[in-house]
Amino acid sequence: MRKPKLILAILILTLAVTACLFSCKETIKPSFSLSFNGATLSWEEVRGASYYTVNCFFPDGSGYSVSTKKTDYACPQSESGDYVYSVSAKGKNGKTVALSENKLYHLGKGSHLDPILISGADELASVFTGTYDLTFGNSKVSAPLYYRLTADVDLAGLDWTPIGTSTYPFAGVFDGNGHSIKNLTLTKCNTDAKVGLFGSVKTAVIKNLTIEGANLSFDKNSGVKGNSINLGFLCGYALSSVIDNCRVTGNINVLKGIVTTGSVNMYVGGIVGQMASGKFFNNSFSGSVFAQYSAVFAGGLIGYATNASPRFVMTNCLSEATVAGVATGYNVTTQASTAIARVGVIAGSIAGSERIASCLAIGSSSAETTRDGTAESSVSSGVFGNTAGSSGVNSVPIHNLFYSADTLSRVSGTRSSIGSAYSAYGLTDDELKNKDSYFVSSSYALSFGDVWEIEDGYPFLKGIAASADPLPQTISITGKTGEKTDYDYTLSLEQTFNPSYFALSVQGKTAYYFGYHLNTILNAVGASLTNAENVTIEIGEREIRTFTVQQASFSSTYLTYGYFPSYERKAELLPSYEIIDAGSLTVYDDLSEGEIKITITYDETAVNEAEE
Numbered sequence: 001m002r003k004p005k006l007i008l009a010i011l012i013l014t015l016a017v018t019a020c021l022f023s024c025k026e027t028i029k030p031s032f033s034l035s036f037n038g039a040t041l042s043w044e045e046v047r048g049a050s051y052y053t054v055n056c057f058f059p060d061g062s063g064y065s066v067s068t069k070k071t072d073y074a075c076p077q078s079e080s081g082d083y084v085y086s087v088s089a090k091g092k093n094g095k096t097v098a099l100s101e102n103k104l105y106h107l108g109k110g111s112h113l114d115p116i117l118i119s120g121a122d123e124l125a126s127v128f129t130g131t132y133d134l135t136f137g138n139s140k141v142s143a144p145l146y147y148r149l150t151a152d153v154d155l156a157g158l159d160w161t162p163i164g165t166s167t168y169p170f171a172g173v174f175d176g177n178g179h180s181i182k183n184l185t186l187t188k189c190n191t192d193a194k195v196g197l198f199g200s201v202k203t204a205v206i207k208n209l210t211i212e213g214a215n216l217s218f219d220k221n222s223g224v225k226g227n228s229i230n231l232g233f234l235c236g237y238a239l240s241s242v243i244d245n246c247r248v249t250g251n252i253n254v255l256k257g258i259v260t261t262g263s264v265n266m267y268v269g270g271i272v273g274q275m276a277s278g279k280f281f282n283n284s285f286s287g288s289v290f291a292q293y294s295a296v297f298a299g300g301l302i303g304y305a306t307n308a309s310p311r312f313v314m315t316n317c318l319s320e321a322t323v324a325g326v327a328t329g330y331n332v333t334t335q336a337s338t339a340i341a342r343v344g345v346i347a348g349s350i351a352g353s354e355r356i357a358s359c360l361a362i363g364s365s366s367a368e369t370t371r372d373g374t375a376e377s378s379v380s381s382g383v384f385g386n387t388a389g390s391s392g393v394n395s396v397p398i399h400n401l402f403y404s405a406d407t408l409s410r411v412s413g414t415r416s417s418i419g420s421a422y423s424a425y426g427l428t429d430d431e432l433k434n435k436d437s438y439f440v441s442s443s444y445a446l447s448f449g450d451v452w453e454i455e456d457g458y459p460f461l462k463g464i465a466a467s468a469d470p471l472p473q474t475i476s477i478t479g480k481t482g483e484k485t486d487y488d489y490t491l492s493l494e495q496t497f498n499p500s501y502f503a504l505s506v507q508g509k510t511a512y513y514f515g516y517h518l519n520t521i522l523n524a525v526g527a528s529l530t531n532a533e534n535v536t537i538e539i540g541e542r543e544i545r546t547f548t549v550q551q552a553s554f555s556s557t558y559l560t561y562g563y564f565p566s567y568e569r570k571a572e573l574l575p576s577y578e579i580i581d582a583g584s585l586t587v588y589d590d591l592s593e594g595e596i597k598i599t600i601t602y603d604e605t606a607v608n609e610a611e612e
Contacts, residue, residue, distance in 0.1 A: 137525020
């Protein structure tokens, strides 16, 4: 009777061992997914998991693993490239109970074609002034980084630390890509005294960005100090930079009721505190600005703008703001302090500009000063609090400016008359809402349909779309001496943000087209014209034009990728290059069918003699 029981026991044990062997050899298939929010990898909690192992593999095949009890992991990569991640869910015994799919993480190079992508508050806080290596012909430079938002970012609950300082200003490109930064809060003045989303920027481009529901509130405990205080929601201080297509809403309240005994200038703007030269295009602010200090320059868009190289330009801008500035100074009789207030719905003060055009100011501005406890008259308010002094009628050329006549009595607070150098139009509230009011001469001054729109209320700037800049095709530049190829460069003149790195400058020619002078391109890539005979331009298999180097028309040839029909309209980028011979007024367009080939043919005899 024992033998059958023994056989049954052996059979059961054999089946158990066999099942174990099969289960041990079975490969665990991926059963849960991973997702990226910017540089943060996340996954759902796996049932039965005590912890997780994150595995990362580098492009060269190496990698690392790290364990965590969380269900997210911040990727630490700083070198651009592709990284493959997977996650293993581990049980208490350390065995894998579930395995994720593989997920690719790409860290951009920081160029226009491969930007560094930003989608969360942590990544936004990590933006800095870095560089990447850029090759242009035989030239190599370190170019500033290009950042691009890929999602709206909510900063609620954070007291923001500004990006960029005077010592290390942000000098790259920040493309909002049609997205918003919400609930920006600023309550502390940094040691740099330059406060905003960006503290200090230099030769930077900030574009296509909305800042929504922002708040800047300083009281006596905010740590305000310094010889020059610069406050603005987008940036505190901007030098030689471009601010383009940005929308800002919010409220600023700085040091209400403060008593000052020093002599310090405070520049406060809804968008920029102080802008030293540069371009300010297609921007709007809606909200309120209040600032009090010894010397206050407060504006709905900009607190204070100065004119240098490149010259300051403001076009197609809207301010719907209530702006107030109060200056209080004690010990004035001993010259220890000042009390000055310059307040404007658009800007507190404009100390010279190349052009201010097609702007709209709706709102009010007020300024007051108290010196040693007595009210006094060192105040000015209007659309602009001050424009280059009372005698500078030509220092600030203003064209097609529209403003609320019901609430603003002056264009410039320092002038009772704006003079013949200006074209400004005060409109009643009903007129402000009537499209016909903006008809100047033979065209709409606010360029409706292109930049501006109007429906049942006041005009407003068109919405910000995600970036879709067309990129022109590549260009090859080849040098030939007889049958010999001396050099062969391939490059792309993408919508570069700082062509000065290659001694290239965008120049306007024929019918407001703008482009790169062909000579400057050749010189920048190291293609010498010494001993050159001809320059031939081809597109695909089709020859466009052959120039002799001596021809005058060659020296006026431009490779263009867009046009700028007027100050009042936006620049338009083309889907491909065009070649303009400004000498003969000929435009060669429809060049998108293939690579542009530029061939320089050298005099073989002259080259041989030079080598000998």
